[in-house]
Amino acid sequence: MDKDKLERITGQYEQWQEEAGKAKERKTTFKTVSSRPIKALYTPLDTEELDYEKDLGFPGIYPYTRGVQTNMYRGRIWTMRQFSGFGDAYDSNMRYRYLLDQGQTGLSVAFDMPTIMGYDSDNERSLGEVGRCGVAIDSLEDMEILFDQIPVDQVTTSMTINGPASILWCMYLANAEKQGISLDQVGGTIQNDILKEYIAQKSWIFPPEPSMRLITDIFAFSADHVPRWNTISISGYHIREAGSTAAQELAFTLADGFAYVEAGINAGLDVDRFAPRLSFFFNAHIDFFEEICKYRAARRIWARRMKEKYGAKDERSLKMRFHTQTAGCSLTAQEPENNIVRTTIEALSAVMGGTQSLHTNSMDEVLALPTEKAVKIALRTQQIIAYESGAANTIDPLAGSYFVEQLTDQLEAEAEEYFRRIDDHGGVLKAIDQGFFQQEIADAAYEYQLAVDRDEQVVVGVNRYNTGEKAQIELLKIDPEVEMKQVGRLKQLREKRDNDAVNRSLKALKDTAKGPDNLIPKILDAVKVYATEGEIVVALKEVFGEYKEKPLF
Amino acid sequence: MTAKKVRVLVAKPGLDGHDRGAKVVARGLRDAGFEVIYTGLHQTPEQVAEAALQEDVDVVGLSILSGAHMTLVPKIKDLLKSNGMGDVLLVVGGIIPEDDAEELVKSGSADQVFNPGEPLDNITEYISGKFYK
Amino acid sequence: MQQLVAELLDGNRRAAARLISLVENDDPQKRELLKDIYPHTGKAYVIGITGAPGSGKSSLVDWLLKLIRKDGLTVGVIAVDPTSPFSGGAILGDRIRMQDHALDQDIFIRSMGTRGSLGGLSRATREAIQVLDAFGKDIILIETVGVGQSEVDIVKTADSTLVVLTPAGGDSVQTIKAGIMEIADIFAINKADLPGAERTTTEINLMLDMKNSEPWRPPVIQTVSVSNEGIEELWQALQKHREHMENSGRLLEIRRERVKRELTEQVEYLVKTKIWDEVKENLEFDDLVENIVHRRQDPYSTSADLLAQINFYDRGPGEGD
Numbered sequence A: 001m002d003k004d005k006l007e008r009i010t011g012q013y014e015q016w017q018e019e020a021g022k023a024k025e026r027k028t029t030f031k032t033v034s035s036r037p038i039k040a041l042y043t044p045l046d047t048e049e050l051d052y053e054k055d056l057g058f059p060g061i062y063p064y065t066r067g068v069q070t071n072m073y074r075g076r077i078w079t080m081r082q083f084s085g086f087g088d089a090y091d092s093n094m095r096y097r098y099l100l101d102q103g104q105t106g107l108s109v110a111f112d113m114p115t116i117m118g119y120d121s122d123n124e125r126s127l128g129e130v131g132r133c134g135v136a137i138d139s140l141e142d143m144e145i146l147f148d149q150i151p152v153d154q155v156t157t158s159m160t161i162n163g164p165a166s167i168l169w170c171m172y173l174a175n176a177e178k179q180g181i182s183l184d185q186v187g188g189t190i191q192n193d194i195l196k197e198y199i200a201q202k203s204w205i206f207p208p209e210p211s212m213r214l215i216t217d218i219f220a221f222s223a224d225h226v227p228r229w230n231t232i233s234i235s236g237y238h239i240r241e242a243g244s245t246a247a248q249e250l251a252f253t254l255a256d257g258f259a260y261v262e263a264g265i266n267a268g269l270d271v272d273r274f275a276p277r278l279s280f281f282f283n284a285h286i287d288f289f290e291e292i293c294k295y296r297a298a299r300r301i302w303a304r305r306m307k308e309k310y311g312a313k314d315e316r317s318l319k320m321r322f323h324t325q326t327a328g329c330s331l332t333a334q335e336p337e338n339n340i341v342r343t344t345i346e347a348l349s350a351v352m353g354g355t356q357s358l359h360t361n362s363m364d365e366v367l368a369l370p371t372e373k374a375v376k377i378a379l380r381t382q383q384i385i386a387y388e389s390g391a392a393n394t395i396d397p398l399a400g401s402y403f404v405e406q407l408t409d410q411l412e413a414e415a416e417e418y419f420r421r422i423d424d425h426g427g428v429l430k431a432i433d434q435g436f437f438q439q440e441i442a443d444a445a446y447e448y449q450l451a452v453d454r455d456e457q458v459v460v461g462v463n464r465y466n467t468g469e470k471a472q473i474e475l476l477k478i479d480p481e482v483e484m485k486q487v488g489r490l491k492q493l494r495e496k497r498d499n500d501a502v503n504r505s506l507k508a509l510k511d512t513a514k515g516p517d518n519l520i521p522k523i524l525d526a527v528k529v530y531a532t533e534g535e536i537v538v539a540l541k542e543v544f545g546e547y548k549e550k551p552l553f
Numbered sequence B: 001m002t003a004k005k006v007r008v009l010v011a012k013p014g015l016d017g018h019d020r021g022a023k024v025v026a027r028g029l030r031d032a033g034f035e036v037i038y039t040g041l042h043q044t045p046e047q048v049a050e051a052a053l054q055e056d057v058d059v060v061g062l063s064i065l066s067g068a069h070m071t072l073v074p075k076i077k078d079l080l081k082s083n084g085m086g087d088v089l090l091v092v093g094g095i096i097p098e099d100d101a102e103e104l105v106k107s108g109s110a111d112q113v114f115n116p117g118e119p120l121d122n123i124t125e126y127i128s129g130k131f132y133k
Numbered sequence C: 001m002q003q004l005v006a007e008l009l010d011g012n013r014r015a016a017a018r019l020i021s022l023v024e025n026d027d028p029q030k031r032e033l034l035k036d037i038y039p040h041t042g043k044a045y046v047i048g049i050t051g052a053p054g055s056g057k058s059s060l061v062d063w064l065l066k067l068i069r070k071d072g073l074t075v076g077v078i079a080v081d082p083t084s085p086f087s088g089g090a091i092l093g094d095r096i097r098m099q100d101h102a103l104d105q106d107i108f109i110r111s112m113g114t115r116g117s118l119g120g121l122s123r124a125t126r127e128a129i130q131v132l133d134a135f136g137k138d139i140i141l142i143e144t145v146g147v148g149q150s151e152v153d154i155v156k157t158a159d160s161t162l163v164v165l166t167p168a169g170g171d172s173v174q175t176i177k178a179g180i181m182e183i184a185d186i187f188a189i190n191k192a193d194l195p196g197a198e199r200t201t202t203e204i205n206l207m208l209d210m211k212n213s214e215p216w217r218p219p220v221i222q223t224v225s226v227s228n229e230g231i232e233e234l235w236q237a238l239q240k241h242r243e244h245m246e247n248s249g250r251l252l253e254i255r256r257e258r259v260k261r262e263l264t265e266q267v268e269y270l271v272k273t274k275i276w277d278e279v280k281e282n283l284e285f286d287d288l289v290e291n292i293v294h295r296r297q298d299p300y301s302t303s304a305d306l307l308a309q310i311n312f313y314d315r316g317p318g319e320g321d
Helices: A003-022 A052-056 A089-101 A113-117 A140-146 A165-178 A195-201 A208-225 A237-241 A246-266 A271-277 A288-308 A338-352 A372-387 A402-424 A428-433 A436-453 A481-496 A499-514 A520-528 A533-544 B020-031 B045-055 B069-082 B098-106 B120-131 C002-009 C013-024 C030-040 C057-070 C095-101 C118-134 C149-155 C178-183 C197-211 C231-247 C250-282 C285-293 C299-309
Strands: A107-110 A157-160 A188-190 A232-235 A278-284 A322-326 A357-359 B007-011 B035-038 B059-064 B089-094 B112-114 C045-051 C075-081 C090-092 C107-113 C139-145 C160-165 C186-189 C220-222
Touching (some): A089 A107, A089 A140, A188 A232, A195 A232, A195 A237, A195 A246, A195 A428, A208 A232, A208 A428, A208 A520, A232 A237, A232 A246, A237 A278, A246 A271, A246 A402, A278 A288, A278 A338, A288 A338, A338 A372, A428 A436, A436 B020, A436 B120, A499 A520, A499 A533, A520 A533, B007 B020, B007 B045, B020 B035, B020 B059, B020 C090, B045 B059, B045 C013, B069 B089, B098 B112, B112 B120, C002 C013, C002 C030, C030 C118, C045 C178, C057 C095, C057 C231, C075 C118, C095 C107, C118 C149, C160 C178, C220 C231, C285 C299
Parallel strands (some): A157 A188, A232 A278, B007 B059, B059 B089, B089 B112, C075 C139
16 A cells, blocks of 8 residues: 555545544443454554465465465365264164265264263263264164265265274275275264364363374375375364463364474474375354454464474375364253354354355254254355355355454464463473463353453343243153163174184284374274274273373362 | 452363363453462363362362263262262353253253353352352 | 261371361461371371462472372472452462373372462471371472472471472573472472573583582472473482481471471460450450540550560569659
């Protein structure tokens, strides 16, 4: 902008500010859901430093601020991937086939808590939890049932599993082989992001170091044998759900991403050999613009650091691809139908932000697992955005907005500041050990709750317009029989399989765990002879030990 | 230090790791003057009951988001009873469907169930009301 | 109440827990109870553990518990965390690290807040130790956050004191409080995998060498509590210190000192209680306060008058009229 024009606009801005200052505003400060103050007006003065070529560029071209594909949704609509799973493998298999029939384009498996924590269904710690908040998978046999009549070479599957990701992944691969599909035809994603477990989600099993080794073993095995697989989905979703701000979600997730890159490099892998298979997973919270800016900033930071700091050359290593899920923590138990509206706004922000795949929450998820009807509305929400709203007609439609560009820059700067603080702690693992992330998140969560309690943050139907009416919606009930049935089938499996082969495979696994070799082939051997997830985890715990929680509030 | 402090055990039984609610409530209780003993995650019912006993608490607060509440809450209540702590106030928070909440209260397993979105003040005032009349 | 003590001696965990609450709350019946408990105390060995927040004390305690139990000994733990000065509330989170032991019937863990007054905490801790001692615990571990005088006081009730430090990073150990240096019988440099561990160890050793006056020279042991390194050595050092304390007669000496302090405190307590009971019963205390506020009287002669009126205090020559 030339100097005269700049001066003119500055003058006009000040004049406007004076006028606007005379009128009374509703509140003293206007803030995002992350407590970020927002100005009344953004003008060219806010984006004066913006360099179009350097900071934005074009879709599919470095630094990818505007999107990772050249034609984005004009080429292909994002993948509508509804996370689901409940009961036993039979129940979930039916739900998956229903979703595929309804036009869903990818699967996303939710496991129950015992599976996530590495316990078999018959472990005493699993009592009351089997099939409750996801599907119970104990062995390859369950995996075979789960994907019965689902062609795993045509459908990609995302599996939300972290601590025991290697085991569930091996079961998936073993099932594919049994279906006669070669591993290079199999595509999908495992979440496999252990760092955010220590930071936010707290479903850990092993201590950080052996966990990181399992992850780099997966990177290496996948690069050689399962090239279409996304080996990790570096997740900010749970960081946000645990109460972080948008800036923290952005910064901590990317910091985790860079930590995995460094782990891969330190394990002797070439960065371009594994980085193209790294993917991300973000939250879509209710503050529409801040979320859009978060995604745009994320792509730019990732591309810049990967190129400049880690020397990645393959452009696939520079492109941040991500999945998005609307914010579970924004849903309310009060008047649950309102959640449909919240989810719509959140989903639209993810689309405006250029997501590659999307899960929209069902209105009843704050009360229980979703019913078929609620899931259908959630999926329809995405379809309406995709095909009716016009949002998919043009790429990165909010680019150039003074507000959006300024906020994108601001989020990037805040993330850089967090990276510096993490470095001061000695890196991500040390910062976890010192409780840095955990404390930042706990503080933000508490502040948010206080803001709601003080009515500074309005939640419709909760602290404003609360009619006190009870929810009138139908909820999905999990039959308590599921647990008994699952435990019964597991017992049968333990009787009918070749237990000598199981013991041999577990022994070999432990021996390998003590040395430096890749563990994946041994885990694959164990699952193929129907060793259970719990047995494999116990074997590895003997070598690796267990992680213990940090006392932070 | 002569005033009797109300001691609250905040526990996360079961396998889910979502401790945002438990921690926010723990801080809220602390800031309302309660002495909170936090057990940490992934506790078995036996561990919860034993901690309640050793810490001689007046209130046990359970946070459960995994759907296992109908198994875990009655079990913890029974263990408390067999430890001679049946009169301890037992409150539950988390993802608890209305029907289940009613059943937990009706059967005497829980004294009160709080859902997501419950203001902190409601929780602290509920507990205060039971001890400082 | 007698029943409660009988149950305690019988090994009832609920009775132990309730008795600790009674002493912690300074219950009026407390003295009677402690009187009954006293003959059964004196057997436990008390280890104080102190260090800054985040130094990993709870993890060390967790590992020590494993070793102590392996030796067949029973343990009581008193974990002290600070009370918020603003609300009077507290979050006591030390159990998190020790919950694996929750179901071991030979381990009893109790969390305590520092609550209000300075003297109150060390008294409550001392009395809780007596409860756990009579309860039959062989070893009692007192874990405190080493930041204030009250924590240092608590440690004075211990037979051996372990001070946990972490590598100072950029800071020199010179910044460590002198008080903490004085009370340590053993130093643990925890998180010794962090940079600066060697330097911190050396600096502490140098400072100890300069002192070099005691018969016991505190060892400095590097530990990594996340991976269980140096813990065996630490436990051995604690046992060695105990042997030293017992063989040198030092244990008896410090316990004698402690009894002396306790007896003094008890006498003072009784005197104080008796006086106040009488004062409050017989005099219009509030009226006197009003008079002093309005400068009709002064607190110095009034206090002497007050005690004279309950025949406690003879005013000497030169005092009053």
